[in-house]
Amino acid sequence: MKKIGVLVSKEWAEVFRNKLVIFSVVFMPLIFAIIPLGLLYGTRGADLGAVQSEFGPMLTALGSACGSLEGIQCTQLLLLQQFLVLFLLMPAIIPITIASYSIVGEKTTRTLEPLLATPITTAELLAGKALAAALPALLASLASFTIFAIGTSMLAGSEVAGRLLSPLWLLGIFVVGPLVSVTGVSLAIMISSRVNDPRAAEQLAALLILPVMALFLGQMFGAVVLNQTLLLSIAGALVLIDSALLYFAVRLFQRETILTRWR
Amino acid sequence: MNTLDTRRIWIFTALAFGICWAFAGVIYLNGGLVNSPEIVPGTGITLATALLALGCMWAPALAHILTRVITREGWKDMWLRPQAGRNWFSWGLAWVLPPILTVLGLVVYFAVFPGHFDGELSALQSILDDAAAMAGQELPFDVWTVMLIQIGQALLLGPILNGFFTFGEEFGWRAYLQPKLMPLGFRKAMLAVGVIWGLWHAPIIAMGHNYGFGYPGEPWTGILAMVWFTIPLAVIIGWLTLRGGSVWPAVIAHGSINAIAGIGIYMTHLDAPGLNSLIGPLPTGILGGLPSALLAAYLLWKNGEVGPKPGDVSRETLPAGPAATPPTADAIIASGLTKRFGELEAVDHIDLKIPVGEVFGLLGPNGAGKTTTIRMLAALIAPTEGEAWVAGHRVGEDDTELRKQIGILTETPGMYEQLSAERNLDFFARMYEVEDIPGQVERYLRMLGLWGRRNEAVGGFSKGMRQKLAIARALLHEPKVIFLDEPTSGLDPEASRVVREFIEELRGEGRTIIITTHNLDEADRLCDRIAVFKSKLLAVDTPNSLRRKLFGRSVVFHLAAAKEAFVSALRQKTYVHEANLRGDKIVVKLDDPEAHNPELLRELIGLGADVQFVGEIRQSLEDVYFQLLGQAQPEAAV
Numbered sequence: 001m002k003k004i005g006v007l008v009s010k011e012w013a014e015v016f017r018n019k020l021v022i023f024s025v026v027f028m029p030l031i032f033a034i035i036p037l038g039l040l041y042g043t044r045g046a047d048l049g050a051v052q053s054e055f056g057p058m059l060t061a062l063g064s065a066c067g068s069l070e071g072i073q074c075t076q077l078l079l080l081q082q083f084l085v086l087f088l089l090m091p092a093i094i095p096i097t098i099a100s101y102s103i104v105g106e107k108t109t110r111t112l113e114p115l116l117a118t119p120i121t122t123a124e125l126l127a128g129k130a131l132a133a134a135l136p137a138l139l140a141s142l143a144s145f146t147i148f149a150i151g152t153s154m155l156a157g158s159e160v161a162g163r164l165l166s167p168l169w170l171l172g173i174f175v176v177g178p179l180v181s182v183t184g185v186s187l188a189i190m191i192s193s194r195v196n197d198p199r200a201a202e203q204l205a206a207l208l209i210l211p212v213m214a215l216f217l218g219q220m221f222g223a224v225v226l227n228q229t230l231l232l233s234i235a236g237a238l239v240l241i242d243s244a245l246l247y248f249a250v251r252l253f254q255r256e257t258i259l260t261r262w263r
Numbered sequence: 264m265n266t267l268d269t270r271r272i273w274i275f276t277a278l279a280f281g282i283c284w285a286f287a288g289v290i291y292l293n294g295g296l297v298n299s300p301e302i303v304p305g306t307g308i309t310l311a312t313a314l315l316a317l318g319c320m321w322a323p324a325l326a327h328i329l330t331r332v333i334t335r336e337g338w339k340d341m342w343l344r345p346q347a348g349r350n351w352f353s354w355g356l357a358w359v360l361p362p363i364l365t366v367l368g369l370v371v372y373f374a375v376f377p378g379h380f381d382g383e384l385s386a387l388q389s390i391l392d393d394a395a396a397m398a399g400q401e402l403p404f405d406v407w408t409v410m411l412i413q414i415g416q417a418l419l420l421g422p423i424l425n426g427f428f429t430f431g432e433e434f435g436w437r438a439y440l441q442p443k444l445m446p447l448g449f450r451k452a453m454l455a456v457g458v459i460w461g462l463w464h465a466p467i468i469a470m471g472h473n474y475g476f477g478y479p480g481e482p483w484t485g486i487l488a489m490v491w492f493t494i495p496l497a498v499i500i501g502w503l504t505l506r507g508g509s510v511w512p513a514v515i516a517h518g519s520i521n522a523i524a525g526i527g528i529y530m531t532h533l534d535a536p537g538l539n540s541l542i543g544p545l546p547t548g549i550l551g552g553l554p555s556a557l558l559a560a561y562l563l564w565k566n567g568e569v570g571p572k573p574g575d576v577s578r579e580t581l582p583a584g585p586a587a588t589p590p591t592a593d594a595i596i597a598s599g600l601t602k603r604f605g606e607l608e609a610v611d612h613i614d615l616k617i618p619v620g621e622v623f624g625l626l627g628p629n630g631a632g633k634t635t636t637i638r639m640l641a642a643l644i645a646p647t648e649g650e651a652w653v654a655g656h657r658v659g660e661d662d663t664e665l666r667k668q669i670g671i672l673t674e675t676p677g678m679y680e681q682l683s684a685e686r687n688l689d690f691f692a693r694m695y696e697v698e699d700i701p702g703q704v705e706r707y708l709r710m711l712g713l714w715g716r717r718n719e720a721v722g723g724f725s726k727g728m729r730q731k732l733a734i735a736r737a738l739l740h741e742p743k744v745i746f747l748d749e750p751t752s753g754l755d756p757e758a759s760r761v762v763r764e765f766i767e768e769l770r771g772e773g774r775t776i777i778i779t780t781h782n783l784d785e786a787d788r789l790c791d792r793i794a795v796f797k798s799k800l801l802a803v804d805t806p807n808s809l810r811r812k813l814f815g816r817s818v819v820f821h822l823a824a825a826k827e828a829f830v831s832a833l834r835q836k837t838y839v840h841e842a843n844l845r846g847d848k849i850v851v852k853l854d855d856p857e858a859h860n861p862e863l864l865r866e867l868i869g870l871g872a873d874v875q876f877v878g879e880i881r882q883s884l885e886d887v888y889f890q891l892l893g894q895a896q897p898e899a900a901v
Contacts, residue, residue: 001335002693002696003693003694006693010682010686013681014681014682017681106677109677109678109679109680110673110675110676110677111678113643113671113673114673114677114691114733114736114737115694116643117641117666117673118666118694118695119663119664119666119667119695119696120663120694121337122337124335255643255644256643256644256645259643260635
């Protein structure tokens with residue numbers, strides 16, 4: 001456990017010198033919080049009829065989420081609901097840069113062999129690398145959600161903001177988000193340990209966001225309704241996928257192959 | 264060193280007992296073994312049967328897995344590889360020994376209590392009569408035929424059918440607890456496993472398992488009898504496990520015992536006076552288990568003092584344990600060490616012994632396998648064949664511990680370029696769990712002249728500075744064995760000299776250093792012994808011995824004017840192997856110049872030669888190297 005902490009600290013000392021990483025961890029969450037807030041700002045004093053005619057079918061489908069909220073507040077909440085997926089996208093995107101460099105980066109700097117020569121186990125090494133990538137993403141997502149909730153409270157009132165603490169949102173932010181993050185990180189590390197080029201690792205790992213994007217677009221076009229049942233199903237599926245990915249990440253990390261085939 | 268991992272032993276034992284005894288509690292609360300409710304009506308499968316088979320018998324396996332998870336032990340050395348091809352005899356013994364011992368136990372018992380023997384097999388006959396009554400027809404076989412079928416089935420199928428359940432126990436007792444106790448030595452380890460295994464049965468013995476009820480001293484004597492049964496069994500099965508290098512012979516043997524153990528009941532007058540299940544006839548009784556006890560005693564006597572030799576340290580060697588550590592005088596022992604990459608034999612069966620405190624050079628052309636050898640010894644890659652011990656640790660067995668004892672300067676040592684020199688060393692010091700991190704980092708940075716640049720990012724360092732930093736990294740944790748893979752490669756003469764002087768300092772500290780280098784002059788100066796290497800070891804010795812072995816010794820007499828007559832005179836000496844004229848020099852080949860030089864000198868002066876000076880021709884290490892590699896030998900330097 002101690003070695004995992006040491007590795008995480010070293011990873012952070014290294015990666016946070018990279019501007020791209022700082023951008024992903026700081027600015028991306030800010031942008032992801034500001035986009036829905038901007039839209040929310042636009043709905044202030046809007047013609048309810050016009051909004052409803054624009055998003056009519058979707059709003060009808062999600063109407064039950066409003067509960068006691070009525071009129072524009074209900075519309076605002078339902079609009080915000082569409083952006084829940086953004087908060088699932090963040091934990092997937094942010095760690096990819098860090099995680100995909102994790103092993104292949106050590107290869108390119110020729111530090112992997114000295115690192116493997118220390119008394120660190122493969123599980124500790126991968127856990128350290130994974131945590132170093134996932135923790136900033138989760139913290140950034142949480143910070144982004146906090147900004148989003150505070151902004152919502154200021155723009156739409158505390159009643160609408162309070163609904164962001166519904167089981168649907170909490171499930172998304174605290175369960176599905178971390179699970180998506182684990183998926184992204186495990187996949188990126190797995191790819192990172194198999195390729196010789198950091199760019200290839202990043203590009204391959206970036207493909208991971210496609211399913212989340214599909215979910216986002218599906219929801220936008222009304223093809224998918226993101227409700228509690230769907231999120232729970234996604235969470236269940238992710239638990240299985242993550243378990244398999246973590247298992248394979250350790251299995252695929254062949255110290256010998258990595259050392260002897262790397263030139 | 265192999266030390267007793269008490270923490271893991273306790274965790275495993277607590278889990279194995281806790282899980283099984285919890286299930287035993289459930290059985291007890293639901294009518295015990297006797298009145299347990301049937302869970303699948305009509306099949307006879309009761310709650311107790313199911314929980315005993317799946318809960319209790321699998322508890323040690325579960326405890327094994329949980330202990331590894333809880334203590335983050337990893338998944339190496341699970342003893343699951345069958346290794347049947349090489350150990351067919353162990354598998355065979357596992358299959359047949361239990362029935363033989365059981366039958367011998369019956370012979371012993373009925374020899375002592377002949378009145379208890381029931382040649383008509385009444386107990387079995389009674390069961391057959393009940394079955395016939397239920398079926399409404401006579402059974403086609405007589406009772407002895409059924410008995411033989413029963414025995415045959417137990418012999419042939421029993422070990423396999425029971426294997427599923429016995430694996431649950433064996434994967435815990437033999438694949439985890441036994442290896443963990445082996446540092447105690449074969450005898451103590453086997454006895455300890457036997458006692459723990461026996462006591463683990465206590466709750467089910469108390470509920471009437473094996474010995475029933477009503478025997479004197481119930482249930483304590485029953486528990487003791489069980490321990491009497493499990494100790495010999497632990498020795499025999501444990502021995503089979505070690506012999507086979509796998510848990511599977513143990514699974515088979517345990518399955519075989521479970522299949523055959525009960526047959527004695529059918530041969531016994533169950534209403535015979537004096538019948539006591541603690542005594543026999545089953546192998547769980549004192550007399551029934553006597554053959555097993557005698558065999559176990561023999562195995563303990565035979566194997567108690569035997570320990571593997573450094574060159575014979577395979578897992579199959581009996582027994583492992585504390586004696587499995589090689590003599591500490593050698594820092595490195597390699598025996599038949601081989602590495603193949605597909606068809607390519609990178610390292611071919613090398614045998615090496617490097618004593619503590621020696622500076623040892625590995626010389627060879629590019630691709631000779633030097634780096635591969637170092638990687639194998641540093642437990643970075645696994646040998647394809649053979650084995651090695653480094654700083655008392657067997658490569659491939661406890662690699663994490665081994666890595667704590669070694670320092671390695673890799674062929675192309677990388678550094679975290681964005682981090683400062685100090686931060687780089689700080690990171691590695693933490694990974695090696697160095698106690699005084701700031702102190703050690705400062706010590707080595709100062710020693711290698713980098714203290715003034717400690718806060719600068721390594722990205723801006725010259726190659727020489729990086730190399731020095733990498734050497735510091737390899738030494739931070741004060742390793743006993745240091746591998747330096749081309750330590751002066753690509754360095755300018757000044758930096759090379761600093762590194763060489765530093766290696767000399769390390770030699771003074773009594774550490775074992777293994778150097779690979781292409782700089783033969785450097786190897787000549789630094790190394791106590793060298794190995795010339797090209798996949799195979801071509802020669803291992805001190806540089807001077809190699810010179811002598813390959814070229815003999817030659818003395819050169821520089822004369823003012825040499826004549827053929829002088830050479831002819833020297834050739835007359837019996838100890839002169841060769842004498843040649845080379846300009847105004849006479850080169851003489853002989854074995855012992857110290858003894859014969861004075862006489863040769865007198866001879867030359869007596870013949871009127873003006874001897875200007877005398878010297879010895881010293882072949883360079885390069886000559887030795889090329890000679891060994893079978894390449895063209897350059898002109899010797901004089």
